[in-house]
Amino acid sequence: MTHSLKARLDSVFKDIETEAGRDGRLTVIATAESVVPVLRFLKEAGHDYLQLVSCVDWIDRGEIEIVYVLSSYLRTGGEAEDDPAEIVLKTRLPRSAPSLPTSIHVFPAAEPYEREMHELYGVRFEGHPRLTPLFLEREYEIPPFRKDFDTRQYVKDLFGSVPPVGEKS
């Protein structure tokens, strides 16, 4: 009965697409504005466990996709129960200036993930209190996890140019 939550989602939100997959998985594709309301709705519906916030750079389509994976601590889900075991919420942003309202008010667990996405993909999360550097020491023109960042070329340019130390021959 994956349909009940799907049907409810479809009736509440007009600008989302839902698709039920195998193994009790529900994929929701939302617009940037509806991400936080959908997350809040899902949390109230019992999917209170944000497992992961991820990001995929679809360079051919010129899109950056933010992925939220949700499940429930208490209900194991599956076909026998009312709800899907796993909900994957996706939203697509333009690659040139990806920006999204932050979801840390709904899920505090998203805080470090959003920081990471900001640093490695250059996605702005509006309203996030500390988008400070997390992992990186240097500054990069293109955020390093984007597909057009050529790490091999970068390594050649940066580390390849460091000369060995010793007597100059």
Added chain:
Amino acid sequence: MRILGFVISPLAALAVGIFFLGLTRRFMARTQWRYGPPLYQPLIDMLRFFTQKSVSHGAIFDLGVILSLAGSLVVVLFLPFGRICPLQGSGGLLVVLYLMLLAPLGLALSAGEAANPNSSIGISRMFALALGYEVPLLLIVLAAMTRYDTISIVEIVAAQRAAVPNLATFPLVLSGIAYLLILPALLGLRPFDVAQAPQEISSGPLAELGGRYLALAQIQNALSLFIGISLFVNLMWGGASNPLVFFLKMLVVFAFGLWISASFPRLRVEQAVRYLWRWPTLLAFVGLLLVVVIRR
């Protein structure tokens, strides 16, 4: 003979202290199912520290380390080792108690100059711990002094050797137990090694000491092991007529300390102080009270 004592006594203390340092590592290794380093490993370490380049952080820094070492050395001169006791006529227990505070004071001076936050934390912990064990230690020493009516350590030893064990010595047994309970704290051994705590504050007061200074601090550490144990043997266990017996008695006491050390994790400083002010202080106080009552 007396002049000779001035040379022999510190050397013997140093030898015993360094042997104890080596023994600690060896003993710990055996309880941990390994072989451990050779007994002379501390000597090698010290030799290395002496030959390494040392970084000084100023005159006060040098002075502090030297002060702590000098303080310990002078204390050693007051303590009978078997019959060797170069300064037996003067001072006695009160001076010893006074001078024992010089060592942490010196380390505090040098740590203050080095301005490492870990050292500062270590120093504050060291003084908190000292506050913890000084109270029972004073009570114990008072009990011994009241019982034998003297402040001279040599006379206390002599009186113990002359006296036959009877009911009047019983309160001192309580004091002795109290002393054993604070012994690990006095020696800075495991459950009470809060001041150095490598895993918490990177060796605390020693964090900024390198090269020569560290070697001096190690020597001071060896001497403080000697002082803590020999004070017990002299006050509570009748000293000894010759250095060998004295050394054997010290070894037994130290083995007890090591056993405690190997079987407990480190306490937090406030827990350590709370413990020290509870059981050892209570025992020492009861001991002192009984001594006074029996004397009446």
Added chain:
Amino acid sequence: MRELELYFGPQHLGMVGNFSITLTVEGDRIVKAAANPGYLHRGFEKLMELRSWIQNFPMVCRMNVVEPDSMEMIYAMGVERLAGIEVPERAQFIRSIYLELARVGSHLFGLWAYANMLGFDTVSQWAMYHRDLILDLFEELTGGRVYHIYIWPGGVRRDFPEGFEDRLVTTLHSIGGHVPNYDAAFFHNPVFRQRAAGIGTVTREDALALGGTGQVLRATGMGYDIRKVDPYAAYGRVPWDVHTRQEGDAYSRIWVVRDEMIESVHMIFKLLDAMPKGDVYNRIPNPFKWHIPEGDAYVRCESSRGELGLYIVSDGGDKPYRAHVRTPSYPHGMTILEKVLVGEDIADVGNIMISLYVVAPEIDR
């Protein structure tokens, strides 16, 4: 009182891993803590995009050095889910045994770290010795002491060698014989109790809100374990228990770890008894020309520190298009640690961090 900023780590004897925390302290109390990771950042997920599906097996296991095996498992699960590969029954059992063995080894490592942090060298050395006996078993089975690369898509690399099961049982029995020693010296030690009880308490609400899993959550009384919730490998085939405690502090977390370790050993015995005969792997296509159909998947398993997840995307090519590992230390070491440290004593920073079992390379990746 004056507020002071203190840097804890990265070079620190009481810390497992290269990680630092910026603490704002008032006297001895911590007012604010900010985790400062990144000392071990290698850009793993970026590197995975540049390597073929099979080349990534040596990569993923290096993400967590303490327990690389669950990393192999999660990646194999992800690839199998995407490519639709079945795993033979015997391989499922071998995987479970292998993972449980790794869990025991990892918990022993954690015990080493924790006892070492408390300055209890005696127990820490015992634990490290016993972990080494387990590493010997791994070496016999896989050829590697630390990194094993044993799980493959479609099964495991090889069957148990001749007589391995007996040696496994003997080793586990000999380690199990020391459980009373550990109990007497460590778990029932009054000083240990004083040091750990009431320290670093994570409430259940906090754990749930901030993404806590594993023993952090189980120590708050919630029996959440992926092996039960979403059984994989052969965990659904034998009976076993999830161990919980109620207090949520460092002491109860270490006790949960202890109980889990013993449960794992019992589980290995049960799995060995129930293990069927048969193949240990299904053939996969030529790895050099292996293209996996387009799609994405989120798979999860229970590592020794909590829930380990992998979000993996394929665009139909011979390499992963995107892989993102959800490591248990990530929420534990960042959000939960920052929350828990507030109000604690600076003497307990390492204590709390290790009791949360934060493994730094997992955070940084």
Added chain:
Amino acid sequence: MDRNQLVKWLQAPAKMAHKYSLHAVYFCTGCGIIEVPPTITARWDAERFGVIPTATPRHANLFLITGYVSLKTLRAIIRTYEQMPEPKFSVGFGSCPINGGMYYDSYNTIKHLDRYMPIDGYIAGCMPRPEAIFVAVTHLWTLIDKDMADGYKRYRRYYAQYRANQERVLGRLEWPPLFPAGGDA
């Protein structure tokens, strides 16, 4: 201790003391750290040879760089190395400090550690076994005997070059140069 050793002890006590009292900085720079606890604990017991970890670089004379070095770690490593008193020895552990190892194309790990600080020897492998650490220690003994473990002298000599390389990848360093004259070269 055999007679040969005794003669050596009498001839060059300082050198022998450096050999048999190698205190290592405990710095988990990478995954190689996983093999250090077995080495220093009951199974292998490195303390037999005087090798123990210390908490602070001031007490140490051996720096084991255990594994890949990210840029953020490099900064800390240089700090730590400069705090150690001379003579000091540094050993790269694992393949990654040699040439980047399996992270040869990672944008955040450095590839040749010996271009940023002097290294006296490398232990190859991923991961090297604890036995390899012992082999490395015995090699280091030989090097110290022959005065070939001279990394700290090289650091002093080529300091300007080392510092330039460090600043090339890390940007401006916030601490003043260790040798203000810039070394001899």
